[in-house]
Amino acid sequence: MRSSGGAFDTGCALLETVLSGSMRRELIADLSSEATLGASLQRLRAGMRANVLSGGGRHIALERIVNAYDRDTRQEGFHVLNDWDGRADRVSDDSIAVDVLGYIDRMRGGDAADPAVVAILIDYYLFNILALFSLRVWDDGDPDENLDRIAQLLRMLQNTGGSGQLFVSDAETLILIATSHFEIQERGYDQLLARVRELSAAHQLNIALGHAASMGSHLRFGFEATYGRDTIVMRDDNVADYPWLCYALDVVVAAYARMRASGVSGPDRERVVEALLNGLSADARAFVGEAPPALSRLRTDLARFQDAFLACKADLLNEFESYRPIDRRFSPLSFFFNFSHNVLKGTVVDALLRGEPWRLTFNDLLTSLPGTEDTSEAKTLLASTLMTYARLNPDRIRGQLMPVIVYDPQAGRQAFGTTMRRLRE
Numbered sequence: 389m390r391s392s393g394g395a396f397d398t399g400c401a402l403l404e405t406v407l408s409g410s411m412r413r414e415l416i417a418d419l420s421s422e423a424t425l426g427a428s429l430q431r432l433r434a435g436m437r438a439n440v441l442s443g444g445g446r447h448i449a450l451e452r453i454v455n456a457y458d459r460d461t462r463q464e465g466f467h468v469l470n471d472w473d474g475r476a477d478r479v480s481d482d483s484i485a486v487d488v489l490g491y492i493d494r495m496r497g498g499d500a501a502d503p504a505v506v507a508i509l510i511d512y513y514l515f516n517i518l519a520l521f522s523l524r525v526w527d528d529g530d531p532d533e534n535l536d537r538i539a540q541l542l543r544m545l546q547n548t549g550g551s552g553q554l555f556v557s558d559a560e561t562l563i564l565i566a567t568s569h570f571e572i573q574e575r576g577y578d579q580l581l582a583r584v585r586e587l588s589a590a591h592q593l594n595i596a597l598g599h600a601a602s603m604g605s606h607l608r609f610g611f612e613a614t615y616g617r618d619t620i621v622m623r624d625d626n627v628a629d630y631p632w633l634c635y636a637l638d639v640v641v642a643a644y645a646r647m648r649a650s651g652v653s654g655p656d657r658e659r660v661v662e663a664l665l666n667g668l669s670a671d672a673r674a675f676v677g678e679a680p681p682a683l684s685r686l687r688t689d690l691a692r693f694q695d696a697f698l699a700c701k702a703d704l705l706n707e708f709e710s711y712r713p714i715d716r717r718f719s720p721l722s723f724f725f726n727f728s729h730n731v732l733k734g735t736v737v738d739a740l741l742r743g744e745p746w747r748l749t750f751n752d753l754l755t756s757l758p759g760t761e762d763t764s765e766a767k768t769l770l771a772s773t774l775m776t777y778a779r780l781n782p783d784r785i786r787g788q789l790m791p792v793i794v795y796d797p798q799a800g801r802q803a804f805g806t807t808m809r810r811l812r813e
Contacts, residue, residue, distance in 0.1 A: 396528050399453040399521060400537050406441055406448050406514065407544040415443025416507045426497030428506055429489055436486050436513050454517060457524050465576025468520045471729075472570040474783065485513040488733065492740045504743045507551035512736050514545055515555045522562035523580070532588045535559050553745035555732060560594035561751055564602060568728035577628040578685075581635060596639035597659065600667030601720060601754035602728045603633045607670035608803055609724035613790050619671060623680045630674065630682035631689075633667055637675060638693040640664050645696050648703060655757065661707045662755055666720055669803050672810035705811060711756060713800040718767040720754050722800025726783075726792040734774045734793060746770060771795035 406412065422428045435441055439451040454469075461468055469483045480487060489509050496505070518541055525534035539559035546554055556562060567580065584595055607622065607629065615622040623630065640663050647657045674680050675693060683690050697704070713719035725731050732750045739745050748770055756764070771793075778791030 394528060395453060395456065396521070396524055396534055399450075399457070399524075400541060402448055402450055402453065403514070403517065403521075403541050404544070405446075407541060407549070410549075411441075411443050411446055411448070412507070412510060412550050414445075415441060415510065416503050418443055419506045420501045420503040422501050424497065425499045425501050425505060426493055428501045429493045429497065429509070432506060432509060433486060433489055433493075436483065436489065441510075450517065454520065457520050460527075461520060461523050464523075464579065465571060465573060466523060466567055466580075467569055467571065468523065468566045469516055472572075474570075483513075483516065484729070484733065485509065485516050488512065488737060488740070491737065495741060502743050504551065504745070505740050508553045508736065508739055508745060511545060511551045511553055512555075518542060518545065518559075519562045519566040522559060523566050526583050526586070531583070531586060532591060535587065535591055538562065551745055552747070553736065553739055554747055554749045555736075557749045557751035558594050558598075560591060561598045561749075563595060564598045565729050565732060565750070568602070568606075570727065574628040577632065581632060584635075592639055593643055596636040596643075597663045598751065598754070599632055600636040600640050600663040603629060603636065604666035604668070604670045605720060605723050605725055605754070606728065607633070609726055609792070609794065611670075612724065612799070613726075613785050613792075616786060619673075620680075623671070623674065623682045627682050630680070631686050633670065634675065634683055634686045634689050634693065637664065637667050638689045638696075640667065641693055641696045641700070644704070645700055648700055658710075658757055659755065661704065662711050662720075662757065664704070665708045665711055665804075665807065666754065668811065669721060669807040672807050673813075676811060677813070701811070705808070708808065708811075712804050713797055715797070716761075716764070717756060717759065718764040718771070719756050719797065719800045721803045722795055722797045723753060723771055724794040724796070724799065731774060731793060734777055735770065738770075738773055738777065768795070 419428045419432055422431070439454045441448045441450070458469055467479050470480050471484050471487065473480045482490070492505065518538060522535070522538055525531045525538065542556070542559050542562065556565065567577070584592065607626065610622055610626070611617055611619065615625065640660055644657070644660045644664060647660065668675060674683065675690065676697065679687065679690055711719070711721070713721050728750065731753065735746050735750070748766060752767060753771060772795050774793045775791060775795045778793040782789035783792050
C-alpha cells in the first residue's frame with residue numbers, strides 16, 4: 389500500500405526539524421524543570437502518545453504522518469511501534485517507547501528530574517519513528533535515496549545534539565529492528581524481501597550483513613530454548629526467517645567471492661567472513677546439505693549460495709578459524725536472544741536506570757570486531773548485563789522459565805565447533 393505522494397519527504401522534513409538545531413536540548417531542559425522525574429515523564433508520555441513534541445517555543449506535530457505510516461505498515465503485516473504482549477496474547481496498546489517510559493516511571497518516578505533520562509527517552513521515541521519510516525522508503529520517490537535520507541536522520545539522532553545513546557550503526561539495521569517483533573501472522577516478510585531486492589547492491593549488503601549475524605543469534609536461541617534442540621521443528625516454525633537468512637547468506641558470500649577474487653583484505657572482508665559464519669551457525673546443514681522445506685521457495689538463491697560457498701570453501705574454513713571463541717574476547721557466537729529489538733530495548737532500559745547512555749550499538753553486539761581489549765570488555769559487559777536482566781525477568785518457554793537473552797562463552801565454543809563440523813562434512 390502506497391501513501392499519498394510526497395508524504396515521505398514531508399515526514400523526513402518534520403523529523404529533521406526536531407533533530408537539527410537546539411530543539412531537543414530545549415525540550416529536555418523544559419521537561420527536566422519539573423520537581424520529580426515522574427512529573428517530567430508524565431508530560432513526555434502525553435507527547436509520545438499524541439506524537440506531538442513541543443520545545444523551545446516550537447510545536448512539531450508528527451501524528452498525521454506517523455499514524456498513516458503505522459496504519460499502512462500494520463496492513464502489510466508489521467507492528468513496528470508496538471510490541472507483542474505475551475501475557476495478554478495480543479499487541480500492546482501503548483507503543484514500545486511509552487511502555488519503556490512507564491517502566492522507568494515505576495522504578496524511578498520519585499527521583500529528582502534527570503535530564504539524561506529524559507534525553508534518552510526522547511531519542512528512543514524518535515528512533516522507533518525512524519524504524520517505522522525505514523519500511524516506507526518504497527512508498528514514493530527513489531527507495532535508495534529515501535534510505536540514504538533515513539541514514540542522514542539516524543546520524544543526526546545519534547550526534548551530540550541528543551542523549552549520546554547509540555542504537556544502530558546504519559539505516560539498514562532499522563529495517564531489521566522494525567521487523568523483529570513477534571507477529572502472529574507472518575504475511576509481510578515475503579513482500580518486504582521482494583522490495584529489499586530492488587535496493588542498490590550497497591544497501592542490500594548492509595541489510596544482509598545485519599540479518600545474517602542477527603538471525604544466527606536468534607535461531608541459535610530458538611534451537612536451544614524454544615525448540616528443545618529439534619532442528620526439524622525449528623525449520624517448520626520459521627518459514628519466514630529461513631528465506632531471509634538464505635537471501636542474506638547469498639548476498640554475503642557473493643561479496644566475499646568478489647573480495648577474494650580482487651585480493652581485498654582488511655576490515656571489510658573480516659566483517660563479511662564473520663557475518664557469514666554467524667549466519668551459518670544457526671543451521672549449517674540447511675544451507676550446505678539437502679534443502680529443508682522452509683527454503684523450497686528460494687531454490688535459486690540457495691543453489692547460487694552453495695555454488696559460491698563451495699568454490700570458496702577451503703579459504704572460508706581457514707578464515708573462520710579467526711573467529712573461534714576464546715577467553716577474554718567477546719564473540720557474537722556466544723550471544724543468543726529471542727528478538728533483536730529486545731536486545732536494543734534492554735540496552736536502553738539499562739541506560740535509563742543508570743542515567744547514562746551506552747556508547748555501543750546493537751550492531752556492535754553482532755561482531756567481535758575490531759577486537760581491541762577495551763571494546764571487547766565493553767561488549768561483554770553489556771551482553772552480560774542484558775543476560776542478568778533476562779534472568780531476573782524470564783519468559784515461560786516449553787513450560788519452563790528461561791532468560792531470552794544469553795551470553796555464554798561455552799555455548800559459543802560449542803556452536804563454533806558444531807558449525808565447523810557440519811561445514812566439513
